[in-house]
Amino acid sequence: MRENSNAPGYPLTAGTPQLREAIKNWAIANLGASGDFDVLPLIGSKEFVAWLPTLLEIKSVIFPDVAYPTYNVGAILAGAIGFPVAISPSAWPASELAWINSPSNPTGRVHSDSELKDVIAWARKNASVLVSDECYFEFGHTTTPHSILKFTDGNNTNILAVHSLSKRSSMAGYRAAFVIGDRELISRIREVRKHAGMIVSLPVQEAMVSALSDTKHVSDQRARYNLRREKLIPALERVGFAIEESGAGLYIWCTRNETDWESVAWLAELGILATPGNFYGEKGARNIRIALTATDMAIDEAVSRLSAADISEVKK
Numbered sequence: 053m054r055e056n057s058n059a060p061g062y063p064l065t066a067g068t069p070q071l072r073e074a075i076k077n078w079a080i081a082n083l084g085a086s087g088d089f090d091v092l093p094l095i096g097s098k099e100f101v102a103w104l105p106t107l108l109e110i111k112s113v114i115f116p117d118v119a120y121p122t123y124n125v126g127a128i129l130a131g132a133i134g135f136p137v138a139i140s141p142s143a144w145p146a147s148e149l150a151w152i153n154s155p156s157n158p159t160g161r162v163h164s165d166s167e168l169k170d171v172i173a174w175a176r177k178n179a180s181v182l183v184s185d186e187c188y189f190e191f192g193h194t195t196t197p198h199s200i201l202k203f204t205d206g207n208n209t210n211i212l213a214v215h216s217l218s219k220r221s222s223m224a225g226y227r228a229a230f231v232i233g234d235r236e237l238i239s240r241i242r243e244v245r246k247h248a249g250m251i252v253s254l255p256v257q258e259a260m261v262s263a264l265s266d267t268k269h270v271s272d273q274r275a276r277y278n279l280r281r282e283k284l285i286p287a288l289e290r291v292g293f294a295i296e297e298s299g300a301g302l303y304i305w306c307t308r309n310e311t312d313w314e315s316v317a318w319l320a321e322l323g324i325l326a327t328p329g330n331f332y333g334e335k336g337a338r339n340i341r342i343a344l345t346a347t348d349m350a351i352d353e354a355v356s357r358l359s360a361a362d363i364s365e366v367k368k
């Protein structure tokens with residue numbers, strides 16, 4: 053980024069040829085992308101999640117019933133109807149756009165290969181745009197995530213996968229993400245984005261090329277998060293939490309015999325901050341989300357407070 057900081061001209065909305073090539077090669081090597089597809093850099097994946105329904109003039113959006121809130125925000129911004137749905141598409145209503153998210157924020161759940169194939173079949177049957185938010189893709193732990201692009205058999209029509217360097221390369225502050233998939237859809241999205249000013253700065257585009265060319269920092273970061281998870285899980289279990297999902301990603305999703313706010317309040321007494329599950333949908337009302345993004349020192353401190361906590365009053 054420093055080497056390319058003298059960049060006063062407008063950057064390309066489509067991305068530099070080097071960045072486009074880097075994303076393409078990365079998608080083939082890491083996601084199993086095949087057939088004809090295009091790529092496009094994004095100013096972080098949040099803006100894409102929030103604005104995609106608007107850019108495509110979509111009127112109905114479905115998203116997981118325990119999910120990152122921006123899928124619903126995107127539907128609201130577009131004036132679209134938003135439906136929260138279960139993992140299996142068997143009972144999904146017809147819809148113009150469907151989001152899936154694996155590994156999930158907040159649950160750390162990973163879609164199985166057959167679940168990914170099922171949503172592709174659903175999208176094809178309903179002529180729906182299917183977007184897979186894979187921003188935690190590189191953070192497998194007990195479960196290894198796969199990309200939706202691995203299962204399209206080279207036919208990427210109406211299918212997009214969104215990736216971010218925010219978590220993979222700890223670049224959240226620089227706003228760097230990208231989308232891969234259907235050439236036709238990406239061409240429409242790119243055209244509107246040119247006029248909407250959704251352009252990634254050149255220094256960031258150059259930094260993205262560097263980040264994608266290196267895997268060592270990613271495996272180091274994965275090991276760091278997974279070690280934090282391994283330390284926290286037994287400490288949480290000791291104080292009565294049952295761990296659910298949490299096989300990948302940046303979070304532990306857990307529950308105790310009480311509401312999310314009761315769990316949050318109990319942990320707050322120990323000076324530990326957790327997120328109430330209902331932030332992610334009504335179905336999360338008895339769960340909490342613990343983020344593994346705190347420092348190693350803070351995680352160790354949380355583990356020692358949990359290990360010393362008085363659990364005589366905890367409901368069985």
Ligand SMILES: Cc1ncc(COP(=O)(O)O)c(C=O)c1O
Pocket residue numbers: 095096097098099101120153156157185187215216217218224228229
């Ligand atoms: C599921 C999910 N998608 C997208 C994002 C957005 O990330 P960014 O805009 O930093 O790429 C987040 C951020 O936490 C997320 O949890």
